[in-house]
Amino acid sequence: MTDLSPVVLIAIAVIGFVGGIGITAIGPGGVLPTIGLVALTPLSPAQVAGTAIVTHVATGALGGTAYRRSGHLGSPGSRRTVRTLAVTALVGTPLGIVVNAALSPRGFGVILGVLVAGVAVALGLQRDPPTATPRHPISTGLVAVIGLLVAVIAGIVGIGGPMLTVPLLVACGSPMLDSLATAQVQSLVVAGTGSVGYLIHGSIDWPVAAVVGVPELGGVLIGWRLARALPTQVLKRAMLAALLAIAPYLAWRG
Numbered sequence: 001m002t003d004l005s006p007v008v009l010i011a012i013a014v015i016g017f018v019g020g021i022g023i024t025a026i027g028p029g030g031v032l033p034t035i036g037l038v039a040l041t042p043l044s045p046a047q048v049a050g051t052a053i054v055t056h057v058a059t060g061a062l063g064g065t066a067y068r069r070s071g072h073l074g075s076p077g078s079r080r081t082v083r084t085l086a087v088t089a090l091v092g093t094p095l096g097i098v099v100n101a102a103l104s105p106r107g108f109g110v111i112l113g114v115l116v117a118g119v120a121v122a123l124g125l126q127r128d129p130p131t132a133t134p135r136h137p138i139s140t141g142l143v144a145v146i147g148l149l150v151a152v153i154a155g156i157v158g159i160g161g162p163m164l165t166v167p168l169l170v171a172c173g174s175p176m177l178d179s180l181a182t183a184q185v186q187s188l189v190v191a192g193t194g195s196v197g198y199l200i201h202g203s204i205d206w207p208v209a210a211v212v213g214v215p216e217l218g219g220v221l222i223g224w225r226l227a228r229a230l231p232t233q234v235l236k237r238a239m240l241a242a243l244l245a246i247a248p249y250l251a252w253r254g
Helices: 006-025 031-040 045-069 076-101 105-125 140-157 162-171 176-200 206-229 233-253
Strands: none
Touching: 006 031, 006 045, 006 176, 006 206, 031 045, 031 105, 031 206, 045 076, 045 105, 045 140, 045 176, 045 206, 076 140, 076 176, 105 140, 105 162, 105 233, 140 162, 140 176, 162 176, 176 206
C-alpha cells in the first residue's frame, strides 16, 4: 500500500463516507473519492482512477439493490434505460482507460477540475421534475449518447456514473429517484469494466481502495434513506459549494 499517515487514511475514509451519501442521495458523490485521492495521496492518475473506480463496484451493487427494493427499477422505461446504460458502459469505459493512460498528472488534474466545476454548475441549475412518469419518455438514442459520454469520462477519472448521469437524465425529464436508481446499475457495469481494465495495468491500490470503499458503502445506505425521506436541497447546496471550492485546486495541483 502507498505509505500514508493515519491522518490521511482517516481523511480519505471520511471522504469515502460522504461520497457514498452523495451517490444515492443526489448522484454527484462518486467523484469525492477521486478528489480525495488526488488531493491527499501521491498516486498517479491511473492509480487514482483505478483505485477509485473499484470502490464503485460495491456501491453500485448496493445502491442498485436498495433502489430495486424500493421499486424504482421495475417500470419498463427504467429497465430499458438500464439496458442501454449498461451496453454503452461496456463500450465507453475501456475508451476512457485508454485516454487516462495518455494523460500527464497535470492534464488529469485539469480534466478533473473542469469536470467538477461543470457538475457543480449543473447541480445548481438542476430542478427536480414531477415524480410522475414523464409524458414523453426519454428516447433510447438520447440515453445511449448520455451513457456513452458518461462511461468514457468515468473511465478517465474513476467515477461510477451517477455523478453525471443523474443530472443529465433529470434535465431530460426523468424523475429524480428513477434517475438515481438506473444510474446505480450503470455504475456497477462501469466500475466492473473499469476495474478489470485498471487491474490489467496494475493500477489499483487495494488497501487504499478498502479504506475508501468500506465507509463509502455505509454512506450509500444513508444516502438512499435520505433520498426517499428528506428534501435534498440542503445536501445539494453543500455539495455544490464543496465542488466549486475544490475545482480550481484540482486543476492547479494536477
